[in-house]
Amino acid sequence: MKIQILGTGCPKCKKLAENTAAALQEAGVSAEIEKVSEVAEIAKFKVLFTPALAIDGEVKVAGKVPDVKKLVEIIKAAAG
Amino acid sequence: MADCCSTPKAAPVDCCCGGESVLIFACSGGSNVGQLTNEAAKKLDQGGVGKFYCLAGIGGDIAGMMVNAEGADRIIALDGCDVACARKTLERANLPISCYVVVTDEGVEKGHHFAISDEEVAGLCARVQELLA
Ligand code: SF4
Numbered sequence: 008m009k010i011q012i013l014g015t016g017c018p019k020c021k022k023l024a025e026n027t028a029a030a031l032q033e034a035g036v037s038a039e040i041e042k043v044s045e046v047a048e049i050a051k052f053k054v055l056f057t058p059a060l061a062i063d064g065e066v067k068v069a070g071k072v073p074d075v076k077k078l079v080e081i082i083k084a085a086a087g
Numbered sequence: 088m089a090d091c092c093s094t095p096k097a098a099p100v101d102c103c104c105g106g107e108s109v110l111i112f113a114c115s116g117g118s119n120v121g122q123l124t125n126e127a128a129k130k131l132d133q134g135g136v137g138k139f140y141c142l143a144g145i146g147g148d149i150a151g152m153m154v155n156a157e158g159a160d161r162i163i164a165l166d167g168c169d170v171a172c173a174r175k176t177l178e179r180a181n182l183p184i185s186c187y188v189v190v191t192d193e194g195v196e197k198g199h200h201f202a203i204s205d206e207e208v209a210g211l212c213a214r215v216q217e218l219l220a
Contacts, residue, residue: 046100050100053155054100054154054155054158055100055108055110055140055155055158055159056100056108056155056158056159057101059154059158065150066154066155067154068154069154069155069157070101070155070158070159070160
């Protein structure tokens, strides 16, 4: 699984990255995490708002920072 | 490191640290009042009030568009008449509306024609701004 954190480096982006790392640990899922901070690259995902999170190229979250519990759900659903 | 809040205004993506993220949905219906919602939504977008977004994408349950809509802090919905197509579409998608205007409630009579005036568009935009204030 590849998780991309989309955001230009603001506190909310950092919080999303932290929560995602915690959620991966809690879900027992291993994933490659990539931070995408170039606006042009972020725009390719067609997100309107950041921070955002994509799993294997599919945007799952945009414009908010879900808590760890919600991220565990999202990660587990994507892991199948 | 880049600061999100310095992201240029023209950038296609808004960082939610820079303030509220607002989406505008219009019924864009096939009548004067429906088309008024469409024109007002365009003007509100151009005026920086929020982003005019695709109601049909929500009705069609398009995954990426749903994620974007769920990320909005506030949603403005504009309906032409009390059939309320925009409101009902958003409600079905569990997207809460924070500002809502029905054009016929503002005194414009519905007709199957597309003769809309700049004054009507400006009046609808002003009503939205008033509700947001
Ligand atoms: S709300 Fe009224 S004007 Fe708008 S699409 Fe529905 S029926 Fe048409």
